[in-house]
Amino acid sequence: MEATELEVLPRRISPLLDALADEEPVIALHGPRSVGKSTVLRTFAANRGVQVIDLDDLGTRDAVRANPTLTASGAPPLCLDEYQHVPETLDAIKARLNREGVRPGIAVLTGSTRQDALPRTAQALTGRLHSMIIWPLSQGELHLGHENFIECLRRDPDATVAALPESSTTRGDYIQRIIAGGFPLAARRSPTGRDRWFDNYVKQSIEKDALELTRVRQRQVVGDLLGRLAGQTAQVLNLSKVSDGLAVERKTVEEHVRLLEDLFLVTRLPAWGKTLRARATAKPKVHIVDSGLAARLLRITPAKLDSLDPTALTEFGHLLETFVVGELRKQTSWLTESTATGHWRTHDNDEVDFVIEFDDGSVLAFEVKSGERVAAGELRGLRKLREALGKQFVAGVALSTGVRSYTQEDRIHVVPVDRLWRPISPEECPPR
Numbered sequence: 483m484e485a486t487e488l489e490v491l492p493r494r495i496s497p498l499l500d501a502l503a504d505e506e507p508v509i510a511l512h513g514p515r516s517v518g519k520s521t522v523l524r525t526f527a528a529n530r531g532v533q534v535i536d537l538d539d540l541g542t543r544d545a546v547r548a549n550p551t552l553t554a555s556g557a558p559p560l561c562l563d564e565y566q567h568v569p570e571t572l573d574a575i576k577a578r579l580n581r582e583g584v585r586p587g588i589a590v591l592t593g594s595t596r597q598d599a600l601p602r603t604a605q606a607l608t609g610r611l612h613s614m615i616i617w618p619l620s621q622g623e624l625h626l627g628h629e630n631f632i633e634c635l636r637r638d639p640d641a642t643v644a645a646l647p648e649s650s651t652t653r654g655d656y657i658q659r660i661i662a663g664g665f666p667l668a669a670r671r672s673p674t675g676r677d678r679w680f681d682n683y684v685k686q687s688i689e690k691d692a693l694e695l696t697r698v699r700q701r702q703v704v705g706d707l708l709g710r711l712a713g714q715t716a717q718v719l720n721l722s723k724v725s726d727g728l729a730v731e732r733k734t735v736e737e738h739v740r741l742l743e744d745l746f747l748v749t750r751l752p753a754w755g756k757t758l759r760a761r762a763t764a765k766p767k768v769h770i771v772d773s774g775l776a777a778r779l780l781r782i783t784p785a786k787l788d789s790l791d792p793t794a795l796t797e798f799g800h801l802l803e804t805f806v807v808g809e810l811r812k813q814t815s816w817l818t819e820s821t822a823t824g825h826w827r828t829h830d831n832d833e834v835d836f837v838i839e840f841d842d843g844s845v846l847a848f849e850v851k852s853g854e855r856v857a858a859g860e861l862r863g864l865r866k867l868r869e870a871l872g873k874q875f876v877a878g879v880a881l882s883t884g885v886r887s888y889t890q891e892d893r894i895h896v897v898p899v900d901r902l903w904r905p906i907s908p909e910e911c912p913p914r
Contacts, residue, residue: 491623491666493522494816495616499590500526501818503559506612507584508575510565511592513616514746514771515691516683518666519592520563522616526590527561535560537567550574560589572606579610594691596744618664618772620812621903629903632813632838634911635846639877639895645910646887649898653883656899657787657798660805663774664812673784680778684708687745703730704738711739711748712770712779716803716835718827719750719768746771751807754824754837755870763827773805799852802899803835806850806881809902810836832866834878845871847878854884856896864894 495511499522502509511519520534527534535553537543546553547568554560554574565571575589622629634642661676662669668679688704710724725735742748750766770776777787780797787798814821821840826847827833836848847867851860864878878894887897 491518491619491626493518493616493623494620494629494812495614496522496525498816498818499614500529502612502614503530503587503590505586507579507586508589508591508607508611510611510613511590511616512596512613512746513592513594514618514665515594515687516665516667517616517618517746519594519616523561523563523590523592527559530559532557532559532561535562537562537564543567546571551577554578554589558589559587562589562591564594565591566593566595572611576606576610584610594746596746615815617808617812617815619666619669620664620809621659621900622905624664624669625903627903628905629813630906630911631902631904632810632817632846634906635877635879636840636844637911637913639893640889642906642911643887643889643895643897645906646897646901646904648887649885649900651883651898651900654784654788656802656805656883657784660773660801661777661782661784661787663772663777664808665772665774668774676774677778680775683775684747684779687747691745703728703734704741707735707738708742708747709779711742711768712776714768715770715776716800716807717767718763718765747775749811751836752824753827754822754839755826755867763829765827767825769804769807771808773801773808776804777801795852799850802852802883803850806848806899806902807836810838810848813902814838826863826867828866833863834867837867843874844876845874846876849878849880850899851880851882853882856880856882856884856890858890861890861894868893 499509499511503526511522513519524534535542535546537546547570550568550570551574553571555578560575562571579588620629631642668676671679684705688701688708706728707724714720714724721732721735721739725732728735739748743750747770749769749771751769752766753764770779782797782801786794787801811823814823819841821838824837825833825835826837834847835850838846847864849861849864861880864880868875868878875893880896881899881902882896884896884898887895887901889895
């Protein structure tokens with residue numbers, strides 16, 4: 483089933499927000515601009531019978547800045563959209579909690595920058611604010627499917643893999659999904675319109691949003707740096723390589739990378755499991771936040787990506803990994819249980835692209851393979867991690883562009899990428 487009005491698509495994070503609002507005093511929804519945070523907040527506010535205070539509106543912003551205490555005293559839940567424009571409201575909310583006592587459902591906020599990137603006043607609610615991240619639309623959200631692959635894989639890996647039918651998704655289909663990405667206002671456009679939207683998005687992020695966080699004098703450098711990071715997407719971050727030829731100090735490059743993270747344009751996937759092996763790397767991988775944005779930054783078209791040229795094959799592999807890691811990250815974000823995520827890589831070139839560790843210590847591990855077939859030797863990283871973790875290793879999955887799902891060996895499986903967003907029925911995935 484396809485969606486036509488992408489901006490009103492139901493988001494998987496909404497039920498979790500509703501539940502947490504009955505437990506947490508203040509919730510902040512962070513994430514990239516134009517990702518749908520405002521829509522989620524408006525839906526939440528309508529269900530609770532309150533209005534949204536939109537701080538993107540300049541008149542509203544000025545009024546709130548002049549009267550933060552009055553604003554914070556409104557009927558709960560107070561719903562503030564893009565609160566980073568007037569971070570002083572957090573002090574006013576803190577003062578209200580001090581007066582009235584800490585209780586659930588006081589405020590729900592949205593922000594297009596990471597909270598720890600804001601001025602000191604924005605840290606006022608430390609310990610009283612629960613932060614959630616809204617990422618671009620998942621494939622299930624785009625096509626009105628209910629993804630539950632991670633939950634089912636954790637419950638019963640063998641049964642989950644056995645229940646998955648053959649895939650009919652072609653390489654061309656994957657390319658179209660990668661290029662489209664998950665930004666609501668980009669995914670619905672024509673290819674030319676989508677390119678134009680991405681260009682404007684990057685320009686606004688660098689020329690407007692970046693200036694609200696810090697005074698950036700070298701806008702061109704920040705833009706060039708973003709393009710170079712796109713060239714490293716799905717790879718271990720190499721600051722020396724991206725800074726080569728930029729004519730700025732290494733410290734400045736590090737600050738600009740952090741700025742791009744704060745704006746949710748790039749994400750660092752931290753190294754995980756550094757204590758498992760002495761030779762495990764501590765370096766993060768870098769991913770552009772959305773595969774469609776990454777493709778546009780690299781000026782990669784579907785026709786170019788569909789080529790069998792060695793360069794195109796490498797680009798397809800990196801973009802497919804960024805796409806898959808993004809889908810896994812989205813599904814992880816709406817789980818009710820806290821998780822730790824990262825990548826695992828050793829100096830001996832054993833690697834696993836995405837690792838999910840649950841509170842009880844159990845682990846799911848994923849490798850992304852761009853080919854239709856997965857050779858036994860390509861599962862080495864998953865085997866090494868299984869060996870290091872023992873019983874904590876629940877399942878390792880190699881996600882490929884092939885058609886069949888099967889168990890290769892003990893707790894290691896091969897599954898087509900598109901099975902990530904195929905809903906698995908309760909009969910196939912019974913609750914614990």
